[in-house]
Amino acid sequence: MTKSFLKSGHLPTLFAAFLYFDVSFMTWVLLGPLGVAIARDLHLNPGQKGLMVATPVLAGAVLRVVLGLLVDRFKAKRVGIGAQTIVIAGLLTAWGIGIHSYEGTLLLGAVLGLAGASFAVALPMASAWYPPEHQGKALGLAGAGNSGTVLAALFAPGLALAFGWQNVVGLAAIPLAVALTVFVVLAKDSPATPPRKRLADYGRLLRVGDTWWFMFFYSVTFGGFVGLSSSLTIYFNDQYGLSSVVAGYCTAAVVFAGSMFRPLGGAVADRVGGVRALTALYAVAATAFAAIAVGLATIWIALPVFIVGMLALGMGNGAVFQLVPQRFPRDMGVMTGLVGMSGGVGGFYLASSLGLAKQNFGSYGPGFMVFAGLAAAALVAIGGVRRRWRTTWSEAHGAARV
Numbered sequence: 001m002t003k004s005f006l007k008s009g010h011l012p013t014l015f016a017a018f019l020y021f022d023v024s025f026m027t028w029v030l031l032g033p034l035g036v037a038i039a040r041d042l043h044l045n046p047g048q049k050g051l052m053v054a055t056p057v058l059a060g061a062v063l064r065v066v067l068g069l070l071v072d073r074f075k076a077k078r079v080g081i082g083a084q085t086i087v088i089a090g091l092l093t094a095w096g097i098g099i100h101s102y103e104g105t106l107l108l109g110a111v112l113g114l115a116g117a118s119f120a121v122a123l124p125m126a127s128a129w130y131p132p133e134h135q136g137k138a139l140g141l142a143g144a145g146n147s148g149t150v151l152a153a154l155f156a157p158g159l160a161l162a163f164g165w166q167n168v169v170g171l172a173a174i175p176l177a178v179a180l181t182v183f184v185v186l187a188k189d190s191p192a193t194p195p196r197k198r199l200a201d202y203g204r205l206l207r208v209g210d211t212w213w214f215m216f217f218y219s220v221t222f223g224g225f226v227g228l229s230s231s232l233t234i235y236f237n238d239q240y241g242l243s244s245v246v247a248g249y250c251t252a253a254v255v256f257a258g259s260m261f262r263p264l265g266g267a268v269a270d271r272v273g274g275v276r277a278l279t280a281l282y283a284v285a286a287t288a289f290a291a292i293a294v295g296l297a298t299i300w301i302a303l304p305v306f307i308v309g310m311l312a313l314g315m316g317n318g319a320v321f322q323l324v325p326q327r328f329p330r331d332m333g334v335m336t337g338l339v340g341m342s343g344g345v346g347g348f349y350l351a352s353s354l355g356l357a358k359q360n361f362g363s364y365g366p367g368f369m370v371f372a373g374l375a376a377a378a379l380v381a382i383g384g385v386r387r388r389w390r391t392t393w394s395e396a397h398g399a400a401r402v
Helices: 003-008 011-028 035-042 046-074 076-097 102-116 119-127 132-163 165-171 173-186 199-206 209-240 244-260 262-272 274-294 299-327 332-361 365-391
Strands: none
Touching: 011 046, 011 076, 011 102, 011 119, 011 132, 011 173, 035 046, 035 102, 035 132, 035 165, 035 209, 035 244, 046 076, 046 102, 046 119, 046 199, 046 209, 046 332, 076 102, 076 119, 076 165, 076 173, 119 132, 119 332, 132 165, 132 209, 132 244, 132 262, 165 173, 199 209, 199 332, 209 244, 209 274, 209 299, 209 332, 209 365, 244 262, 244 299, 262 274, 262 299, 274 299, 274 365, 299 332, 332 365
């Protein structure tokens, strides 16, 4: 970090936003690492497994818009405290009552979706403290909270084996309570928080073409990241016969690459421009997932390819959010909700389509191939908007580096 970055913002808030985001994401994808145990106990088919792990992702996508509106009206800290409290209460209720059916897992998934909506709290809170030239770093560091998905993949399968997956649902409330305490003590709303937004502001921004481009680009990068985070433990178990614990370790390795390199994606975008960074990253992602779709014989061949593909997606997340605050500096609350929602929708599509592909075609390949095609489409699209972005809103908004 540069000296100017350290002096320009509010580090306690940045740390609190990161931790809030990190633990919330761990909780959001919890059903994925627990999926093998849940599917065994409840006798779920591949399509049901796919929809089960995809439900929290879709719920999080929808609730991000709601939290985005609330953040603009009541400020991030107050909304963050309320949302985290509801998630903790939901987890403890599910643990106390018990989950005994497929429908019960979907209801739990809806509760976990609120944890995923933390995106709409943490990122605007961090963004409001930093000037345009440091947005990539600040949002990359706050957004590195998606590393919580690594914690879920590392620990949830082993805890489920030791204590039962139902008890893991209750145990998840403990780190959430710790993160909430830190958030209450350290987080502070910026005095430069943008004015309140109305529902009409969402409609206004949805009439802007660039909004849809950002939503599409993020649906590929973040959608791929969270969709794979939710699905890979089940995939490695089915495809390569790994135990749930070993499959969780392999998932953690893949997710670690995506989450830890998100800040680097923002920093690289600050240096070379978000458009140039995304051009390279989409090309890498499309190639990696096309190779996976064709079929890789062993986990030792597949794992490095997954890591490379996820690394590209993680860096892409940081690069997209280096661009968003430059284009919409006064609409970050609304844009975080909209763009974040699209990322969740992309994740829901990937997670559910992998399960449906396995059930209908006997292979996950078609699901991965369609996703590789979406990454290729994003590559073509980013090339199409490159010149206009650099010659119009880049100059008009005094953007740092497009």
